[in-house]
Amino acid sequence: DIQMTQSPSSLSASVGDRVTITCRASQNIHNLNWYQQKPGKAPELLIYAASSLQSGVPSRFSGSGSGTHYTLTISSLQPEDFATYYCQQSYSTPLTFGGGTKVEIK
């Protein structure tokens, strides 16, 4: 199985801050997807294919990366962005997710 490692596992930030979350794969995965999950809710797709913004997702979210190293950036954190973020590889089955990064209010 491809292991996905996210860092940090949690972070505290203020509204307006720039936030970067990293996801590393145990092997080259060519592409990556990012999801946001709020407490008690289902995950929602933010970014697919490493850098493509899902329809309806604010442009303050962006993704980049290739190979084994990927990042999700929130350019200016908003109150509704406090949530847990997961990366997911689809290069091979079993599909696997990172352990999550919880973004909390500072």
Added chain:
Amino acid sequence: QVQLQESGPGLEKPSETLSLTCTVSGDSMRSYYWSWIRQVPGKGLEWIGYIYDSGSSNYNPSLKSRVTISVDTSKNQFSLKLNSVTAADTAVYFCARAVPTGTFYMDVWGKGTTVTVSS
């Protein structure tokens, strides 16, 4: 707008078979993959498996011996069966639509249903 809704018992006894159904509304099931994902409370996401509209399926090896996913496109539903459940199968179970492009991503999710395994 496509919507997914999970349904099924919220409580199962150990060694029994967990059965859930996901009903798809607002779009055809054709040309998509349909997935089940679960989340143990307070933990991360685990992919269980997916099925294509044709009926071909793929399962997580960690669960493969106990899982069956089936699809009924005439009813716009797909289902999950997980047998011989234990307390470790207590989780929120989500169904999701997966887009089979160059990267395989899940763009629509159900709200999730909590299943507790307990005697």
